Amino acid sequence: xxxxxxxxxxxxxxxxxxxxxxxxxxxxxxxxxxxxxxxxxxxxxxxxxxxxxxxxxxxxxxxxxxxxxxxxxxxxxxxxxxxxxxxxxxxxxxxxxxxxxxxxxxxxxxxxxxxxxxxxxxxxxxxxxxxxxxxxxxxxxxxxxxxxxxxxxxxxxxxxxxxxxxxxxxxxxxxxxxxxxxxxxxxxxxxxxxxxxxxxxxxxxxxxxxxxxxxxxxxxxxxxxxxxxxxxxxxxxxxxxxxxxxxxxxxxxxxxxxxxxxxxxxxxxxxxxxxxxxxxxxxxxxxxxxxxxxxxxxxxxxxxxxxxxxxxxxxxxxxxxxxxxxxxxxxxxxxxxxxxxxxxxxxxxxxxxxxxxxxxxxxxxxxxxxxxxxxxxxxxxxxxxxxxxxxxxxxxxxxxxxxxxxxxxxxxxxxxxxxxxxxxxxxxxxxxxxxxxxxxxxxxxxxxxxxxxxxxxxxxxxxxxxxxxxxxxxxxxxxxxxxxxxxxxxxxxxxxxxxxxxxxxxxxxxxxxxxxxxxxxxxxxxxxxxxxxxxxxxxxxxxxxxxxxxxxxxxxxxxxxxxxxxxxxxxxxxxxxxxxxxxxxxxxxxxxxxxxxxxxxxxxxxxxxxxxxx
Numbered sequence: 320x321x322x323x324x325x326x327x328x329x330x331x332x333x334x335x336x337x338x339x340x341x342x343x344x345x346x347x348x349x350x351x352x353x354x355x356x357x358x359x360x361x362x363x364x365x366x367x368x369x370x371x372x373x374x375x376x377x378x379x380x381x382x383x384x385x386x387x388x389x390x391x392x393x394x395x396x397x398x399x400x401x402x403x404x405x406x407x408x409x410x411x412x413x414x415x416x417x418x419x420x421x422x423x424x425x426x427x428x429x430x431x432x433x434x435x436x437x438x439x440x441x442x443x444x445x446x447x448x449x450x451x452x453x454x455x456x457x458x459x460x461x462x463x464x465x466x467x468x469x470x471x472x473x474x475x476x477x478x479x480x481x482x483x484x485x486x487x488x489x490x491x492x493x494x495x496x497x498x499x500x501x502x503x504x505x506x507x508x509x510x511x512x513x514x515x516x517x518x519x520x521x522x523x524x525x526x527x528x529x530x531x532x533x534x535x536x537x538x539x540x541x542x543x544x545x546x547x548x549x550x551x552x553x554x555x556x557x558x559x560x561x562x563x564x565x566x567x568x569x570x571x572x573x574x575x576x577x578x579x580x581x582x583x584x585x586x587x588x589x590x591x592x593x594x595x596x597x598x599x600x601x602x603x604x605x606x607x608x609x610x611x612x613x614x615x616x617x618x619x620x621x622x623x624x625x626x627x628x629x630x631x632x633x634x635x636x637x638x639x640x641x642x643x644x645x646x647x648x649x650x651x652x653x654x655x656x657x658x659x660x661x662x663x664x665x666x667x668x669x670x671x672x673x674x675x676x677x678x679x680x681x682x683x684x685x686x687x688x689x690x691x692x693x694x695x696x697x698x699x700x701x702x703x704x705x706x707x708x709x710x711x712x713x714x715x716x717x718x719x720x721x722x723x724x725x726x727x728x729x730x731x732x733x734x735x736x737x738x739x740x741x742x743x744x745x746x747x748x749x750x751x752x753x754x755x756x757x758x759x760x761x762x763x764x765x766x767x768x769x770x771x772x773x774x775x776x777x778x779x780x781x782x783x784x785x786x787x788x789x790x791x792x793x794x795x796x797x798x799x800x801x802x803x804x805x806x807x808x809x810x811x812x813x814x815x816x817x818x819x820x821x822x823x824x825x826x827x828x829x830x831x832x833x834x835x836x837x838x839x840x841x842x843x844x845x846x847x848x849x850x851x852x853x854x855x856x857x858x859x860x861x862x863x864x865x866x867x868x869x870x871x872x873x874x875x876x877x878x879x880x881x882x883x884x885x886x887x888x889x890x891x892x893x894x895x896x897x898x899x900x901x902x903x904x905x906x907x908x909x910x911x912x913x914x915x916x917x918x919x920x921x922x923x924x925x926x927x928x929x930x931x932x933x
Contacts, residue, residue, distance in 0.1 A: 327355050328466040329474050330503045332393060332456075333383075334360040336471055337479070337501060339459035340382035345369065350461070351414045351487055351496050358513065359477075359502035363485055365414070371497050376479040379499075383477070390472030391457035395465065397450045403462065406453075414487060415462050419451065476510040477503040516759050523759070525811035526656040532816050532875060534824075535657065535807075544654040544661035546804060551824035554855065556664070556803055558822050560642045562694070562927070563666040563799045566687040572640040572668055577620035579644065583610045589619040589774055590713065594746060600646050600661075613646035618771070618796060621669045622778045625792075630782035635792065636672035636680055642803075643667065657808035664803040670795040671780065677722070677793055681729040681751070681768055684797045688753050688766040689733070691799050694927050695810060697755040700736035702764075703727055704743035704750045712746050714772040722770045723749045747773035750796075757813040765806060769796040817876045817900050820931075821924040825877045827856040827895075830868045832884040834860055841888045845913055852921045869896070878931070879920060892916075901931040908933040 334353035341348050341364055351363030364371070371379075398406065400423050407416035454463045456471055468474060479501045487493035504510045529535045534552035541547065548556055564574070580602050586592040592599075595615065602611035614620065621639050630637065644664045653659055670680050685701075692699045705723050706712045712719070726749055730737045744750060750769035754762050771794040774780075781789040800806040820826050827849065829842045842858045849856035859868045865882060872880040880896040887893060892910035902908070908931070911919065919932050 326475075326503070326505065328468050329505070330355045330360045331465070332467045332471065333474050333477050333501060333503050334362050335393075335454065335456060335459065335461055335463070335467070336383050336386050336474065337379065337499060338362050338364070338461065339386050339456060340379050341371075341499070342459060343382055344378065347411070349412055349414060353461075356500075358504075359480070359500060361498050361500045363414075363487070363496040363498050365494060365496045371482050371499065373482065380477075380479055386457060387471050387474060389457060390470045392470045393467040394455045395452055395467075396455070397452050399449060400451055403451045403453075406460075407462070410460075419462070422451070475503055475505040476507040477501050478510060478514065516761070519759050520761070520812065523812040523815045524656075525658075525808045528811050528816040529656070532824075534811070542661070543651055544649055544659070546657060546660055546662065552807075554824040555807060555818070555822055559800060559803060559806070560664075560666060562691065564640065564642060566691060566799065567638075567640045567666075567668055570638070570683045570687060571636075572638040575621065575624055575639045575641050577614070577617060577624075577641060577643070579646070580611050580613050581620065583612050585619045585623075586612065586615075588777055589622075590747070590777060591616070591619070598647050598649070600648050615645050615647045617641055617643060617645065617665065617667045618669055618774060618794070619778075622774060622780060622794075625671050626778065626780055630671075630792075632673060632782055632784050632790075635782055636670050636676050638668070638670050640666070640668045657804040657811075660802075660804050663805070665798050666800045666803065668797040668799075670797070671775070671782075671792045672795065673782070673790075674793055677725050677770070677795070678729050678732075680795055681726065682733065684768045684795070684799075685729060685733050685735070685751070688768070688799050689735075692753070692755055692765070695813075696929060697757060697765075697813060700738070700754050700756075701730055702743065702752040702754055703730065703737055703739045704745075704752055705739060705741045706744045706749065707742040709742075712744065714747065714776075718772055719749060722772070726751055726768075726770065745769060745771075747771045755809070757809060758815070759812075763809045765801050765809070766799045767797065767801065770794075771796060817898065818878075819901075819927065819929045820878050820920060821927040823876075823878050824855065825857050825875060826854055826920060826924065827879045827881065828872045828875075828877045829856065829858045830865060830872065830880060830882045831858065831860045832865055832882060834862060837888055838883060842883050845883075845917075848913070849917055852917055854917060854921055854924065872896075881916075895933055897931045897933055901929070903930050 334355065337360070338350055338353060341362070345366050347367065349365040351365070353360065353362035400419060404416055404419045404423070407419055451462060452464050453460055454465060454467055479499065481500050483498045483500070484495050485498040486495055502510065502513060504513060529552070532551065533549050534555065535546050535548045537543070537546055583592060586599070599615055600613040602613060604611060621641070624639065625637055642664065644662055646662055649659055649661050654661070668684070672680050689699060703723070703726055706719055730751065743752070748770035750767055752764050753766035755765045756762050775791050775794050780792055782792055784790040818824070829845060831838045831842055839860055842860065846856050846858055859871070861868065869880060876898060878898050878901055881893050892912055893916045894910045895908050895916065897908045911933070923932060
């Protein structure tokens with residue numbers, strides 16, 4: 320059992336304790352759902368015209384501690400569904416009443432949709448809900464399926480964090496409730512560590528750093544969720560895409576290109592329209608009656624390229640890569656910086672292979688992912704995402720079982736740290752999700768390797784097998800970075816904007832001590848040499864003091880800053896100032912002739928190292 324599983328009953332109990340405190344302070348409070356979330360819990364509450372603010376958190380926490388100190392037992396009991404509905408009505412809890420009525424009408428077929436409510440069910444067969452469970456602590460009773468700790472005194476350290484608006488059951492048009500969030504850990508020390516991490520995360524916020532370092536921006540005239548990248552930010556995008564392309568081309572992938580819009584029939588054939596049609600941008604032609612959409616993904620296009628000619632078993636595998644921008648009509652309330660956007664650039668890859676080639680292909684993609692994340696300094700573990708027993712998946716269940724076994728075998732053979740999770744697979748196949756840990760301990764889903772048994776069949780793809788029969792290939796999807804925008808939101812915060820030489824928008828900045836003609840001529844000659852070597856070197860010849868110019872370079876977190884004066888113009892060596900996180904020793908960096916300095920920086924960029932050679 321994982322640490323999160325062990326903490327789940329405690330955090331769930333604290334959601335009830337918080338609701339108990341709220342009910343004591345606001346007796347007319349009406350409650351929605353109160354599930355456990357990552358690192359804590361929340362509860363949706365309706366207080367009518369009254370609004371909870373952060374200024375109320377101290378008195379809520381005080382009341383919660385009073386409940387904890389009483390050490391009330393969490394007592395479970397069950398009621399027939401009709402009696403439960405009567406309870407909700409008698410206690411003026413309309414949201415609980417609505418959930419119970421829905422369960423009564425639809426039975427267990429909607430139970431999973433109402434999972435966030437933590438409902439307790441006892442069903443006769445697959446349709447009729449007969450009993451629902453409750454938990455009582457002191458004078459507070461809640462519809463709930465558990466689990467809980469033994470009593471209110473058995474919880475750890477907690478803190479209320481924020482309050483936000485939330486539509487009931489996530490649907491616009493429903494009443495808007497107040498969602499109170501808290502975090503909880505087993506000990507106060509763990510809580511303090513988490514709060515310290517949050518403070519550090521604020522300093523590293525990629526939205527703030529994106530502005531400070533002049534990397535990207537949003538414009539109301541362009542539209543929400545549609546980022547634009549400055550020259551500096553575009554360097555990051557281009558260098559990351561080039562590295563991803565290099566890793567894949569080394570393994571035999573070939574570049575393809577597809578248009579940014581297509582007829583919707585393509586996504587009807589793939590199955591995406593039925594599942595994600597409301598997330599697509601529709602495009603209207605003024606010339607034809609075609610119904611077009613902006614492409615949300617690239618795999619259906621790549622099937623068309625594969626199908627454009629007959630394939631033999633000897634041709635397999637066929638590998639395509641395309642780093643391109645896709646478009647998804649995300650809800651405006653879910654957009655946030657680069658983390659979730661409407662225009663996302665994927666370093667997309669697709670392999671069409673024989674079943675006996677699956678493990679080799681997956682091993683190659685996993686090796687590429689491991690090299691990429693090792694280079695950017697992020698630890699990886701993998702999640703094996705399997706199907707569950709629901710009917711939400713397409714394809715032969717036996718083929719799923721075989722494929723899931725092959726994925727696990729590949730992960731084991733690579734010696735990767737992994738965990739398994741049912742219900743996280745895509746509708747068309749199981750997958751390997753790569754989870755990267757950043758510098759302050761947060762885990763993010765990044766790369767994905769995905770098997771697909773559905774699209775090759777739906778599109779009628781085939782190759783001629785050794786026995787002459789037409790055989791359906793297996794399709795493997797992979798994105799090493801995933802969305803480049805989302806990866807940058809993670810990576811900017813991971814590095815706090817201190818990019819290694821190979822990624823830095825400016826690798827070297829020359830600072831002139833004066834604006835004399837010979838000084839400027841020397842700086843321009845160095846800049847030209849750097850350009851010819853593929854380096855990004857700029858010259859600051861502004862009419863400012865050297866100290867102010869150095870501070871400006873530090874603000875942009877430039878790896879190397881070199882002051883140019885009479886000594887350097889006269890043929891003396893350059894003595895670079897090395898950014899502190901790159902230095903391998905304390906004190907002043909070494910000196911080098913101009914050509915040697917530039918060659919060293921170029922070698923560092925080419926080999927993608929994170930430390931300085933000076």
